Amino acid sequence: MNDSVRALFFINENSRNMNINQIIASELNAAEQQIQSAIQLLDEGATVPFIARYRKEATGGLDDTQLRHLDERLHYLRELLERKATVLKSIEEQGKLTPELKAQIDECDNKTTLEDLYLPYKPKRRTKAQIARENGLQELADSIFRQPESNPETLAEPFIGENVPDVKAALDGARAILMEQFAEDAELIGALREKLWNESEIHTQVIAGKEESGEKFKDYFDYREPIRVMPSHRALAILRGRNEEILMVALKYQPDETPITEQSEFEQQIAKHFNIFNVLERNKWLRDTVRLTWKAKIFLSLELEAFAKLKEQADTDAITVFAKNLKDLLLAAPAGRLPTLGLDPGYRNGVKCAVVDDTGKLVDTVIVYLHQENKMLMELARLIKMHKVKLIAIGNGTASRETDKIAGELVKMLPESNLHKIVVSEAGASIYSASELAAAEFPDLDVSLRGAVSIARRLQDPLAELVKIDPKSIGVGQYQHDVNQSQLAKSLDAVVEDCVNAVGVDVNTASVPLLARISGLNQTLARNIVAYRNENGAFKNRKSLLKVPRLGEKTFEQAAGFLRILGGTEPLDASAVHPEAYSVVEKMLAKQQISANDLIGNREKVKQIKASDFIDERFGLPTILDILAELEKPARDPRGEFKMATFTEGVNEISDLQVGMILEGVVSNVANFGAFVDIGVHQDGLVHISMLADKFVSDPRDVVKASDVVKVKVVEVDVARKRIALTMRLDDDKPTEKRDFRQPEKQQRSGRGQQPSNSAMADAFAKLKR
Template sequence: MNIIQILAQELSATAAQITAAVELMDDGATVPFIARYRKEATGGLDDTQLRTLSERLQYLRELEERKQTVLKSIEEQQKLTPELAAAVAACDNKTALEDLYLPYKPKRRTKAQIARENGLQPLADLLLNEQPQDTEAAAQAYIGDNVPDTKAALDGARAILMEQFAEDAALIGGLREKLWREAGIHAQVIAGQEQAGEKFGDYFDHREAVCTMPSHRALAVLRGRNEGVLTVSLKYQPDETPITEQSEYEQIIARQFRISDGHKWLKDTVRLTWRAKIFLSLELDALNRLKEQADSDAITVFARNLKDLLLAAPAGRLTTLGLDPGYRNGVKCAVVDDTGKLLDTAIVYLHQENNMFAALSAMIRRHQVKLIAIGNGTASRETDKIAAELVKSLPEMGLHKIVVSEAGASIYSASELAAKEFPELDVSLRGAVSIARRLQDPLAELVKIDPKSIGVGQYQHDVNQSQLAKSLDAVVEDCVNAVGVDVNTASAPLLARISGLNQTLAQNIVAYRNENGAFASRKQLLKVPRLGEKTFEQAAGFLRINGGSEPLDASAVHPEAYPIVAKMLEKQGITAAELIGNRDKIRHIRAADFIDERFGLPTIIDILNELEKPGRDPRGEFQTASFAEGINEISDLEVGMVLEGVVSNVANFGAFVDIGVHQDGLVHISALANRFVQDPREVVKAGDVVKVKVIEVDAARKRIALTMRLDDETGSGSPKNRPSENRRADKGGKPRQQRQQQIGNTAMADAFAKLRK
C-alpha cells in the first residue's frame, strides 16, 4: 500500500479524505484551520485525527526515504534481487527495514568477515547443510597459512554461522516479538545504594512483565538505573530453568536452520549466538521499546492535563488582587484591572499581620478589587487565612478568594518576556501579576510559560524532550485556536499561537496596534508588515475584533464565508447586527438553501451556530472549591474526614487532589468510582472540584491517601472496599484486586516520592 492507503486504513477514513488533508498540510495549512474551515475537503476529520495523520505522515515519509537509501546501498553492492526489493517495499516500520538491511549494512571488519577472507565460508556451509558429526575431520581440509589448526578453522566457521543466524530478518523479527510478549523485567538495588536511593525502595527487587508495565513504573525503574541506584535486566526464562538446558528461543533458532538435536557443535553455536549476540541486542531493543511506550504514555497524560488546565474556565474580567505567598521575603501583592493591566503593587509580611491586613484592605478599597488570587506555594495557607478575614470584614466589596496553582510563575517572572512587559518592576512582584492574571484568564496567561514548567506532567524530565515539546506545543495551539483571541487586547505570546502566525508576526501585530490604535476590522490586518493573504487566510477566523466596523469580525465566521452570510441577510431582509444572536430568525434559515460549490452543509451549519452564539467560549463555567476551615496542615487531617478539593493533576494510576494543605492527596485509580476504571480521565480531569474522604495520613512521609468513594471504610486498602469489577482475575492468574493493590502500593510510592522531592 502507498502512504495514502496506509493512513486511510489507520484512521478509518477514505483515500479522498486523506489526500485532501495531506495536500492542505503540504500547502502550509495548520491543523486548527483544516479542522474548522476545511470540513468539506477532509470529510470532517477532527483535530485529533489530523494530529495523528500529521505525525504518521512524517513517519511514513521518513520510512520511504530510508527505503530508497537502503535499496540504493544494496544495489551498489550488486546484491539486490527482486525478492529482496519486494521485501524492502513491504516493510511497514523502521525496525523491520533495518532487520532486512543488517546483512548488507556497511560495518567494521568482523570476525566473520575475516573468516570469509580466509576461505572458511565453504566450511561453514558444509557444517550447517550436511551437519557431519566429526567436525574436526571436516575442518582439516581448511588449514592453511591464515588458519593454523582445526580449532581456528572451526572458530572461524562458527563466527560466520553466528553472524548468519543473527542477521536473519524473519527470525530476529519473530524472536523480538516473542521476547516482548513473554520476558520479565528485573530491577535490583546496587549494593551500597540502599540509603541514597531510598525513593526507589519499591524497586529494590522488582519483577514484572515488560509488555504490561505501566509507564510510571517503567520510567521510575529507568530513572533509578540512570541515577546509579538500580540494575535493570530482562529475564527470558524462569529462574528455575537450569542454564545448561536449551531455552525455547534457542530451539526456535535451531528449527529455523534445521539443526539436528544430536549435533552438539551446532547446538553450542546456536546457544552462543542467542546468549552472546541475539539476546543482548533484543534486550536493548525491548528496553528501548519500553522507554518509548512509557514516554508516549507519559506525554499523553501531560498533554491531556495541560489541555484541561488551559481550557479551565476563566474567572472573568474582574479587578483582581494577586498574592504570591512567602515567609522571609514577604507576600508579594499585585492588583490588575479587568483587562489585566497592572494597577498597584506592594509587599506585606505575615509576621506583621495587622499591618498586612490594613495594607490589603486599603488596596482592595482603592481599586475596587473583586477577586483575590492566592498562589498555592509556601505560606499559602497562612495567606489564605488572612484573605478569608478580608472577605468577611469587607462584605460590601463582594470579594471572592481562590487558591490557584503558581506553577511556572517564577519562570515567567525571570523571563525576557516579563522583563519587556514590566521593565521597572521587581522580579518577585511579576509573579504576583501572573497569579492574578491566570485566575482572570488561565489560557491567556499560561501561554507565556514553557508548557513543561506548568507542572502537570509525569516524569516529564525523563521522557523524550523533543517529542514532549512537540506534543505540548500542539496542545497549546489547539486550545488557543479553539477559544480564539481578541486581536486588540491579546499579548504577543498569545497571538503567536494562532494558526498561521509566529513570534515575528505576533510582534508586528502588537507593534502596529500600538502605533495605529485598535484594529477596526479583520481586513486591516493585511496592513501589518509581512502578514500576507496566505497568513490572513489561516489566522483570520481565530482573531476577534469586538466593536469594529464589521459585526461578523467578532465571531468565528471566516471572512471567506462573509458572502454566504450576506445572502442570508438579503433573503431575510435584515442587517447583520439584527441577525447575530437572534435565535428565532436564525432558526428560520434553511442551511441547504446556501450550499454552493465551495461551501457545503458542515460549514453552513457552523456559520449558523456561530451566528446564534457569536464568539462563544468553549470553556466551562468557573467554579471553586471550599476548603475546610481549620485544615491548614497535614497534622490537621484525620482519617474519615470528607473534604472538598480541586484535582491538580491526573496520572495513569490516579488523581492528585489539592485539599487545602501543603501536600496534594492521591486518589488511587481503584478509589475513583464504584466500578472498574481503565483511565482516570473517565472520571476526573485537572481543575475539577471533587469531594474526597481521607483514608490514610502519613505525616512523617507527607502522604495522604484519599478516596472518592465516600462510602468506603477508613483504612480502605482492604479488598472488601474494592468494587467487584476490580477483583476479576487478570491474564497472569492473579486476582484483579491483588494486582491493583500491588500497583497501588508502587504507584503511591512513586507519587509521594515525587511530592516529597
Template sequence: MNISQIIATELGAQETQIQAAITLLDEGATVPFIARYRKEMTGGLDDTQLRTLADRLQYLRELLERKATVLKSIEEQGKLTPELAQQIEDCDNKTALEDLYLPYKPKRRTKAQIARENGLQDLADTLFRQPETDPETFAQSFLNEQVPDIKSALDGARAILMEQFAEDAELIGRLREKLWHEAEIHAQVIDGQQETGEKFKDYFDHREAIARMPSHRALAILRGRNEGVLQAALKYQPDETPITEQSEYEKIIAQHFGLQDKNRPADKWLRDTVRLTWRAKIFLSLELEAFSKLKELADTDAITVFAKNLKDLLLAAPAGRLPTLGLDPGYRNGVKCAVVSDTGKLLDTVIVYLHQENNMLQTLSALIKKHSVKLIAIGNGTASRETDKVAGELLKLLPNMGLHKIVVSEAGASIYSASELAAAEFPDLDVSLRGAVSIARRLQDPLAELVKIDPKSIGVGQYQHDVNQSALAKSLDAVVEDCVNAVGVDVNTASAPLLARISGLNQTLAKNIVAYRDEHGAFPNRKTLLKVPRLGEKTFEQAAGFLRVLGGTEPLDASAVHPEAYPVVAKMLAKQGITAQELIGKRELISQIKAVDFIDERFGLPTIMDILAELEKPNRDPRGEFKIASFAEGVNEISDLEVGMILEGVVSNVANFGAFVDIGVHQDGLVHISALSNRFVSDPREVVKAGDVVKVKVLEVDAARKRIALSMRLDDDKTIEKSGEKRDFRQPEKSSRQNNPREKQPQNSAMADAFAKLKR
C-alpha cells in the same frame, strides 16, 4: 506504498479525506484551520485525527526515503535480487526494514568477516549442511598461518554461522515479538544504594511483564537505573532453569535453520553455536531494543498524559474580567502582592509579611478598596495556607466588597518572572513581584497567561524530564495551539505570546500586530490586519477566523465566522431582509433559516451549520463555568488530616493510575483509579480532569513518606488495612475484564502503593 490509503485504514477514514488533508498540510495550512474551516474537504476530520495524520505522514515519508537509500546501497553492492527488492518494498515499518538491511549494512570488520578472509566459509557451510562431518577432523584441512590450530578454525566457522543466524530478518522478527510478549523486567536495588535510593524502594525487588508495564512504573525503573540505584534486566525464562537446558528461543533458532540433535558428530557443536548465537548475540541486541521500545512507549504514554492535563488546564474556566489581587506567598521574603485591572493591566504592587498580620491586613484592605478588587488569587507554594488564612480575614473585614479568594497553581510563575518576556513587559518591576502579576492574571484568564510560559514548566506531567524532550515539546506546542485557536483571541487586547499561537502567525507577525496596534490604535475590523507588515493574504486566510474584533465596524468580526464566508451570511440577511446586528444572537430568527438553501460548490452543510451556530452565540467561549473550591478550615498541614475526613479539593494532575487532588495541605493526595467511582473506570479522565473541584474522603495518611490516600467513593466505609495486609478496596468489576488477564493490576504495583501499601 500508498501512504494515504495506509493512513485512511488506520484512522478509519476515506482515502479521499486523507488525500485532501495531506494536500492542505503540504500547502502550509495549519491543523486548527483545516479542522475548523475545511470540513467539506476533509470530511470533518477533527484536530486530534489531523495531528495523528500529520505524524504518520512524516513517519511514512521518512520510511519511503529510507527504503530508497537501502535499495540503492544493496544494488551498488550487486546483491539486490527481485525477491529482496519486493521484501523491502513490502516493509511497513522501519524496524522490519532495518532487519532486512542488516546483512548488507556497511560495518566494521567483524570476527565473521575475518574468518571468511581466512578461508573458513567452507568449513562453516559443511558443518551446517552435513552434521555427520566430524568438526575437529574436518577443521584440520583449513589450518594456515592465520588459522594456527583446530580451535581457531572452529571458532572462526562458528563466528560465521552466528552472524548468518543473527542477520536472518524473519527469525529476528519472530524472536523479537516472542520476547516482547513473554519476557519480564526484573528490577533490583544495587547493594549499598538502599538508603540513598529510598524513593525507589517500591522497585528494590520488582518483576513485571514488559509488555504490560504501565508507563509510570517503566519510567520510574528507568530513572532508578540511570541514577545508579537500580539494575534492570530482561528475564525470558524462570531463574531456576539450568543454564545448560535449551531455551524456547534456542529451539526456535534451531528449528528455523532445520538443525536437529541426532547425536551426529557436529550436532553438539551446532547446538552450542545456536546457544551462543542467542545468549551472546541476539538476546543482548533484542534486550536493548526491548528497553528502547519500553522507553519509547512509556514516553508516548507520559507525553499523552501531560498533553491531556495541559489541555484541561489551558481550557479551565476563566474567572473573568474582574480587578484581581495576586498574592505570591513567602516567609522570609514576604508575600509579594500585585493588583491588576479587569484587563490585566498592572495597577499596584506591595510586599507584606505574615509575621506582621495587622499591618498586612491594613495594607491589603487599602489596596482592595482603592482598586475595587473582586478576586484574590493566592499562589499554592510555600506559606500559601497561612496567606490563605489572612485572605479569609480580609473577606470578613470587607463583607461589602463582594470578594472571593481562590488558591491557584503557581507552577511556572517563577520561570515567567525571570524570562525575557516578563522583562520586556515589566522592565522596572522587581523579578519577585512579576510572579504575583502572573498569579493574578492566570486566575482571570488561564489560557492568556499560561501561553507565556514554557509548557514543560507548568508541572502537570509525570516524569516529564525523563521523556523525549523534542517529542514532548512538539506535543505540548500542538496542545497550546489547538487550545488558543479553539477559544480565539481579541486582536485588540491579546499579548504577543498569545497572538503567536494563532493559526498562521508566528512571533514576528504577533509583534508586528501589537506594534501596529500601539501605533494606530485598535483594529476597527479584520481587513485592517492586511496592513500589518509581512501579514499577507495567505496568513490572513489562516488566522482571520480565530482573531476577534469586538465592537468593530463589522459585526461578524466578533464571531468565529471566517471572512471568506461573509457572502453566505449576506445571502441569509438578504433573504430575511434584516441587518447582521438584527440577526446575531436572535435564536428564533436563526432557527427559521434553512441551511440547505445556502449550500454551494464551496460551502457545504458542515460550514453552514457552523455559521448558524456562531450567529446564535457569537464569540462563545468553549470553556466551562468557573468554580471555587472551599478548603476546610483548620486543615493546613498533612498532620491535620484524619482518616474518614471528607474534604473539598482541586484536581491538580491526572495520571493513568488515578488523580492527584490538592486539599490545601501542601501535599497532593492520590485518588487511585479504583476509588474514583462506584463503576468501572478504564481512564481516570472519564471521571475527572485537571482543575475540577471534587469532594474526597481521606483513607490513609503517611506523613513520613508524604503520601495521602483519598477516595471519591464517599459512601464506602472500607479503608486500608494498617496491619499491612492486602486492602479490600477494589476497582469495580467490568464483565469483559474478568476474562482478560492482561488488564489485571499486578499485586506489587508500585504506584498503587501510594494507595494500597501505606504504613505508619
C-alpha cells in the same frame, strides 16, 4: 541515489503514496479521500486548527486530534519511504538486490523491520566473520551447517593453511561466520523479538548500600513484572531508578533455576528456524554455536531494543497524559474580567502583591510582611478599596497557608467588597518572572513582583497567561524530565496551539505570546501586529490586518477566523465566521431582510434560516451549520463555568487528616492509574482508578478531569512518605483492599525556586475557603 534506483523510486511514488493513504485511513477509520485531502492541505502549508475548523468539507470533518495523528504518521511514513530508497540504493550498489528482497523491502511498513532486512547488507566495520571469509572459511561454515552429522574437526582439517594455523582457528572462524548469519536473519530476529517481548520479565533489585538514599524507590527494591504489561508510570520510575544508580534492572527470559546445560526456548527456536534442532544433541559444536549466538549477539541486542521499546511506549503514554492535563488546564474556565489582587507568599522577602485591573493591566504593587499582620491587613485593605478588587489570587508556594489566612480576614473585614479568595498554582511563575518576555513587559518592575502579576492574571484568564510559560514548567505532567524532550515539546506545543485557536483571541488586546499561537502566525508576525496596533491604534476590522508588515493573503486566510475584533466596523469580525464565508451570511441577511446586528445573537431569527438553502460548490453543510451556530452564539467560549472549591477549616497539613474524613478538593492531575486531588494540605492525595466510581472504570478521564471540584474520603495516610489514599466512593464502608500505589515521584506542592512538581494543576482556578 543512482539513476536506476531513482527511476525505481519515482515510478512507484504514486502507488507508495497511495499505501500511505491506505495505512493512515485504516488507523483513523476514515476514507482514503479524506486522508488525501488533508495531506494536500498540510503540504500547502495549512495548519491543523485551520483545517479542522474551516475545511471540514474537504476532510470529511476530521477533528484536530485525528489531524495531529495524521500529520505525525505522515512524517513517519515519508521518512520510512526515504529510508527505503537509501537501503535499496545501498544494496543495489553491492550487486545483491534480488526481486525477492526488493519486494520484502517494499512491503515492510515499519523502520524496525526495514533495518532487520538491511542488516546483512549494511556496511560495517571489519568483523571476525569477514576476516574468516577472507581466509576462505565460508565453505567450511557451509559444510558444517549442511553436514551436521559429520565431525566438525574432520571437516576443518583441509582448511588449515598460512592464515589458518590449526583446526581450532578454522572452527573459530567458521563459528564467527555462522553466528553472524544466524544473527542477521530478519525473519528469525523478528520472531525472537516478539517472543522476548511477550514472555520476558523485568526484574529490579536495589544496589547494595543505596537503600537509604533510594527510599523513594522502595517499592522496586525487589520487584518483577512482565515487560509487555508494565504501565508507563512504573516503567519510567524503574528507568529513573536505574539512571540514578539506585536500582539494578534486568530482563529475564527464563526461570533463574533453569540449568545452564539445558537449551533455552529461544535457542531451540533458533535451531528450529535453521532446521538443525534434531542434530543438536549429537553435535555439541553446533549447539554451542547456537547458544553463543543467542547469548552473545541476539539477546544483548534484543534486550536493548526491548528497553528502548518500553521507554518509547512509556514516553508516549506519559506525554499523552501530560497533554490531556495541559489541555484541561488551559481550557479551565476563567474567573473573568474582574480587578484582581495577586499575592506571591514568602517569609523573609515578604508577600509580593500586585493589583491588575479588569483588562489585566498592572495598576499597583506593594510588599508586605506576615510578621506585621496588622500593617499587612491595612495595606491590603487600602489596595482593595482603591482599585475595587473583587478577587484575591494566592500563590500556593511557601507561606501560602499563612497568606491565605490573612486573605480570609480581609474577606470578613470588607463584606461590602464582595471579595473571593482563591489559592492558585504558581508553577512556572518564577520562570516567567525571569524571562525576557517578562522583562520586556515590565522593564522597571522588580523580578519578584512580576510573579505576583502572573498569579493574578492566570486567575482572570488562565489561557492568556499560561501561554507565556514553557508548557513543561506548568507542572501538570509526570516524569516530564525523563521522557523524550523533542516529542514532549512538539506534543505540548500542539495542545497550546489547539487550545488558543479553539478559544480565539481579541486582536486588540492579545499579547505577543498569545498571538504567536494563532494559526498561521509566528513570533515575528505577532510582534508586527502588536507594533502596528501600538502605532496606529486598535484594528477596526479584520481586513486592516493585511496592512501589518509581512502578513500576506495566505497568512490572513489561516489566521483571520481565530482573530476577533470587538466593536469594529464589521459585526462578523467579532465571531468565528471566516471572512471567506461572509458572502454566505450576506445571502442570509438578504433573504431575511435584516441587518447583521439584528441577526447576530438572535436565536429565533437564526432558527428560521434553513441551512440547505445556502449550500453551494464551495461551502457545504458542515460550514453552513458552523456559521449558524456562531450567529446564534457569537464568539462562544468552549471553556466551562468557573467553579471554586471549599476547603475544610482546620485541615491545613497532612498530619491533620484522619481516616474517614470527607473533604472537598480539586483534581490537580489525572494519570492512567487514577487521579490526584488537592485537598488543601500541600500534598495531593491519590484516588486510585478502582476508587473513582462504584462501577468499573477503564480510563480515569471518563470520570474526572483536571480542575474538576470533587468530594473525597480519606482512606489511608502515610505521613512519613507523604502519601494520601482517597476514594470517591463515599458510601462504601467496606474495608478498602490494598492498592498498588507505586509512584515514587510524589505529588507535592512546589515552592519558589524549585522545579515545578507534578501536583499543582488547576487549583489555580478553583479554590475558595468561605
